[in-house]
Amino acid sequence: MKKVRIIGVPEHFNLPWHLAMEDNAFEDRGIELEWTDVPEGTGKMAQMLQDGEADMGIILTEGIIKSISQGNPSKIVQTYVSSPLLWGIHVAANSDRNSIASLEHDKVAISRMGSGSHLMAYINAQNQGWDTEKLQFEIIHNLDGAVESLTQGSGAYFMWEHFTTKPLVDKGIFKRVGDCPTPWPCFVVAANKNFLQANEGLVKHILEVINTYTVEFKQIPSIDRTLSNRYEQQLEDIQQWLSKTHWGQEQLPEKTINEVQARLHDLNLIEKIQDSSHFLWK
Numbered sequence: 362m363k364k365v366r367i368i369g370v371p372e373h374f375n376l377p378w379h380l381a382m383e384d385n386a387f388e389d390r391g392i393e394l395e396w397t398d399v400p401e402g403t404g405k406m407a408q409m410l411q412d413g414e415a416d417m418g419i420i421l422t423e424g425i426i427k428s429i430s431q432g433n434p435s436k437i438v439q440t441y442v443s444s445p446l447l448w449g450i451h452v453a454a455n456s457d458r459n460s461i462a463s464l465e466h467d468k469v470a471i472s473r474m475g476s477g478s479h480l481m482a483y484i485n486a487q488n489q490g491w492d493t494e495k496l497q498f499e500i501i502h503n504l505d506g507a508v509e510s511l512t513q514g515s516g517a518y519f520m521w522e523h524f525t526t527k528p529l530v531d532k533g534i535f536k537r538v539g540d541c542p543t544p545w546p547c548f549v550v551a552a553n554k555n556f557l558q559a560n561e562g563l564v565k566h567i568l569e570v571i572n573t574y575t576v577e578f579k580q581i582p583s584i585d586r587t588l589s590n591r592y593e594q595q596l597e598d599i600q601q602w603l604s605k606t607h608w609g610q611e612q613l614p615e616k617t618i619n620e621v622q623a624r625l626h627d628l629n630l631i632e633k634i635q636d637s638s639h640f641l642w643k
Contacts (some may be wrong), residue, residue, distance in 0.1 A: 362391055363393065363563055365563070366395050367419075368399050369418065370419070374442055377608070378574075380581075386570045390570065399418075402476050402477060407425055408428075410428075410552070413553055417552045418551050418552075419441050421543075423480045423484075423624075425551045426625065426640060435553050435554055437613050437641050438549075439549065439568055439610070440548075440610070441575075445545065446548075447522065451519045451526060451529075452519075456516075461538055464538070466495075467518055469517060469520070470499050471501065472500070473502065478519070478520050479498065481543065501519070523537075524594065546613065552564060557642055584603070
């Protein structure tokens with residue numbers, strides 16, 4: 362058995378991996394997949410890949426592109442979710458703010474610098490025509506930290522995946538004032554470069570397994586109920602999420618790499634635009 366350390370967020374997007382592991386689909390190919398949930402999200406995962414604490418990760422596209430651009434020796438091996446991520450924009454439930462426009466001068470609660478919540482705050486601000494150089498951030502580490510910050514009166518707003526935070530909106534902990542979709546496919550599979558170089562065949566086997574599961578995922582009988590139960594979400598919310606979500610089985614297009622880089626460069630979040638080969642595993 363070859364052990365592979367893989368990381369991802371503890372969210373509904375990653376259920377195909379867990380189903381494949383429960384079916385021993387990787388073990389059948391001689392692979393022991395050791396999954397670790399990383400609730401802190403993309404910034405933390407990029408660091409783990411860079412430091413060699415993980416071999417592979419399911420990570421946000423813009424986050425890993427920024428990280429590789431800044432020296433992370435990792436590569437994108439494939440698209441994982443080809444549809445955009447819908448970022449909900451939240452304030453404390455008792456806040457008098459009711460629109461995205463009302464947040465222009467407020468602090469943003471983010472999991473860490475370089476995370477999706479950090480980068481998408483810039484994208485949203487640019488979409489709104491705000492001065493992105495005036496954005497101020499408060500590090501809250503994870504979703505629990507955001508709940509603590511907002512409910513204790515920080516006055517910050519917080520961006521996180523719309524459906525993951527929906528139960529908190531339903532419970533009257535957060536108020537959602539709007540949404541901001543990513544302008545590109547949201548999740549990719551990335552891997553540490555040293556691991557890739559030593560395990561090319563192994564990575565291909567892992568991709569073959571997960572692609573088999575994601576192609577058929579929506580056709581699994583009662584998959585909506587399974588997701589609803591496992592992730593403690595309302596059935597109608599899961600059904601809405603499933604209708605919007607599409608998994609990918611191909612490499613991320615060079616055009617997308619260039620689009621993400623251009624946006625990040627325009628926001629002064631990366632220093633230069635590099636050839637797509639710097640980011641993609643061929």
